[in-house]
Amino acid sequence: MLKLTCPYCGIEADETELHGGGEAHLERAAGGAGDSELEQYLFIRSNPRGVHFERWHHIHGCGKWFHAARCTETMEVFGTYSAQTLRPPENTLSEIKRRRPNWVNA
Amino acid sequence: MKPRQKYSAFALVREAMRGHTGWPRAWNSPLPSKRYDVIVIGAGGHGLATAYYLGKNHQIRNVAVLEKGWLGGGNTGRNTTIIRSNYLQDASAAIYEKSRSLYEELSQQLNYNVMFSPRGVMMLAQTHHEARGYQRINNANIVQGVATEYISPEQVRELCPIISISGPRYPVLGALWQARGGTARHDAVAWGYARACSEMGMHIIEQCEVTSVRTEGGRVVGVETGKGSIECGKLAIVVAGHSGVVAERAGFRLPIESVALQALVSEPIKPCLDVVVMANTVHGYISQSDKGELVIGGGADQYNNYSQRGSFLHIEETVRALVETFPIISRLQMLRQWGGIVDMTGDRSPILSRTPVEGVYINCGWGTGGFKAIPGSGWAMAELVANDQPGALAASFGLERFREGRFIDESVAAGVAH
Numbered sequence: 001m002l003k004l005t006c007p008y009c010g011i012e013a014d015e016t017e018l019h020g021g022g023e024a025h026l027e028r029a030a031g032g033a034g035d036s037e038l039e040q041y042l043f044i045r046s047n048p049r050g051v052h053f054e055r056w057h058h059i060h061g062c063g064k065w066f067h068a069a070r071c072t073e074t075m076e077v078f079g080t081y082s083a084q085t086l087r088p089p090e091n092t093l094s095e096i097k098r099r100r101p102n103w104v105n106a
Numbered sequence: 107m108k109p110r111q112k113y114s115a116f117a118l119v120r121e122a123m124r125g126h127t128g129w130p131r132a133w134n135s136p137l138p139s140k141r142y143d144v145i146v147i148g149a150g151g152h153g154l155a156t157a158y159y160l161g162k163n164h165q166i167r168n169v170a171v172l173e174k175g176w177l178g179g180g181n182t183g184r185n186t187t188i189i190r191s192n193y194l195q196d197a198s199a200a201i202y203e204k205s206r207s208l209y210e211e212l213s214q215q216l217n218y219n220v221m222f223s224p225r226g227v228m229m230l231a232q233t234h235h236e237a238r239g240y241q242r243i244n245n246a247n248i249v250q251g252v253a254t255e256y257i258s259p260e261q262v263r264e265l266c267p268i269i270s271i272s273g274p275r276y277p278v279l280g281a282l283w284q285a286r287g288g289t290a291r292h293d294a295v296a297w298g299y300a301r302a303c304s305e306m307g308m309h310i311i312e313q314c315e316v317t318s319v320r321t322e323g324g325r326v327v328g329v330e331t332g333k334g335s336i337e338c339g340k341l342a343i344v345v346a347g348h349s350g351v352v353a354e355r356a357g358f359r360l361p362i363e364s365v366a367l368q369a370l371v372s373e374p375i376k377p378c379l380d381v382v383v384m385a386n387t388v389h390g391y392i393s394q395s396d397k398g399e400l401v402i403g404g405g406a407d408q409y410n411n412y413s414q415r416g417s418f419l420h421i422e423e424t425v426r427a428l429v430e431t432f433p434i435i436s437r438l439q440m441l442r443q444w445g446g447i448v449d450m451t452g453d454r455s456p457i458l459s460r461t462p463v464e465g466v467y468i469n470c471g472w473g474t475g476g477f478k479a480i481p482g483s484g485w486a487m488a489e490l491v492a493n494d495q496p497g498a499l500a501a502s503f504g505l506e507r508f509r510e511g512r513f514i515d516e517s518v519a520a521g522v523a524h
């Protein structure tokens with residue numbers, strides 16, 4: 001069972017309490033975007049085997065959306081953080097680099 | 107390697123007389139050559155079928171299939187083997203029905219018993235929404251010429267007496283029934299294609315991971331592997347759950363996410379179920395193997411995963427649902443449980459396509475339901491690779507559909523897509 005700590009209410013929630021929201025930090029295609037930008041935003045995914053930033057919804061809890069950094073190969077969680085950010089916070093990035101020295105943020 | 111021996115009743119008797127010492131290896135395992143006309147990455151069913159039809163239909167035989175693990179060790183060897191073709195959209199019905207009809211004669215074609223068993227597949231309608239969805243598919247299938255029918259709860263009970271029709275939570279309101287759907291032996295499909303490819307002189311190279319794709323001027327020239335670098339004229343990527351990883355190595359990204367899907371089998375019991383039953387509302391499907399085990403599949407996880415292990419809660423959910431639908435199985439013990447990494451697209455339809463790299467083709471996105479598609483997919487993929495453009499079967503499944511908004515939406519009808 002995957003467990004993630006909601007950064008808003010502080011609860012360590014089982015995945016049954018959460019709803020997955022897919023890849024995080026996607027750049028939203030703006031109003032005048034062309035087909036290719038919309039395709040990127042809506043469908044194209046990095047889908048890495050390794051470090052993955054993703055959105056989660058604490059749906060059966062406080063109701064907030066948050067972000068998590070997780071390894072899709074080992075299921076390790078590097079950290080969870082606020083959804084009010086365009087990129088992962090420094091402490092999460094350094095935790096990832098500590099455990100994955102060769103990792104490059106694509 | 108000894109020439110291929112034809113499998114027959116006579117060969118069986120002859121080998122029985124000499125202690126089964128005369129069977130040659132089913133396929134050879136050579137070291138890689140310097141160059142191939144076509145390299146196929148991935149020795150799952152789809153990769154092997156692609157190679158087979160390249161040789162059989164297009165006379166392209168200087169082909170290697172490279173596999174990082176063992177042949178058939180991916181989803182092909184992990185699936186619950188449900189075969190049906192009653193999908194909603196025209197493009198899907200065409201390729202899945204082509205595939206189902208190829209399964210009918212595959213054992214004879216390959217001279218390898220793939221144990222295709224058209225025992226009938228029943229998809230239960232357990233909500234009004236689902237009932238209407240299946241009636242709609244049934245209507246579409248009539249127009250498409252795919253034999254299927256919508257049956258009543260009484261007919262369901264007749265075909266499968268162990269079902270509890272009356273609920274309590276989700277009573278059976280009817281079912282979509284395909285009498286010529288069924289199951290096949292998953293390993294045998296991979297092994298049979300591998301043997302036939304080997305017979306045509308193709309190389310099947312296991313323990314050989316493709317680690318990068320080499321290009322010159324936007325065109326593929328070869329691959330780097332754990333067994334050295336190999337040149338190729340064309341490259342077919344057929345790696346299911348690892349499509350994103352290999353595409354990244356070739357320099358492009360896909361509209362795909364990889365998640366775990368699980369299955370489990372019970373201890374063997376006496377025959378009690380001679381059809382395949384799928385209950386999509388409650389995420390459970392079930393059939394009985396020739397050994398007597400109940401083969402059970404469940405729902406996919408909600409998050410990206412490459413670990414080939416799924417969430418326990420999905421097993422629990424599936425078992426709970428099936429016990430309610432089939433009360434007699436409530437005291438069975440489960441023998442084993444496993445997971446595979448499935449490649450999900452946004453419209454739950456596959457991708458058979460050219461790619462941004464010239465000479466590189468990709469076949470993926472079969473997700474939770476591609477075992478049934480192996481022969482048809484291989485057929486269509488071989489056509490695409492050989493001609494550098496898709497034939498009628500693959501034409502709608504190109505990558506460009508996501509940019510152009512021409513989805514082949516199969517996610518509407520069922521929560522799971524088997």
Ligand SMILES: Cc1cc2nc3c(=O)[nH]c(=O)nc-3n(C[C@H](O)[C@H](O)[C@H](O)COP(=O)(O)OP(=O)(O)OC[C@H]3O[C@@H](n4cnc5c(N)ncnc54)[C@H](O)[C@@H]3O)c2cc1C
Nearest residue numbers: 148150151152174180181182185186188316446476477478
């Ligand atoms: C639990 C479960 C149940 C399922 N049930 C059904 C069902 O009932 N009916 C149905 O129709 N479908 C079902 N499916 C889906 C079906 O199994 C797949 O769609 C199908 O098997 C995919 O076949 P494939 O050949 O594309 O992939 P695979 O069999 O996964 O083969 C891909 C191969 O590529 C290899 N590979 C990956 N990366 C590399 C690399 N870099 N270099 C070399 N080789 C590489 C892998 O090792 C693997 O062997 C199920 C799947 C699962 C997991």
Ligand SMILES: [Zn+2]
Nearest residue numbers: 006009058062
């Ligand atoms: Zn919370």
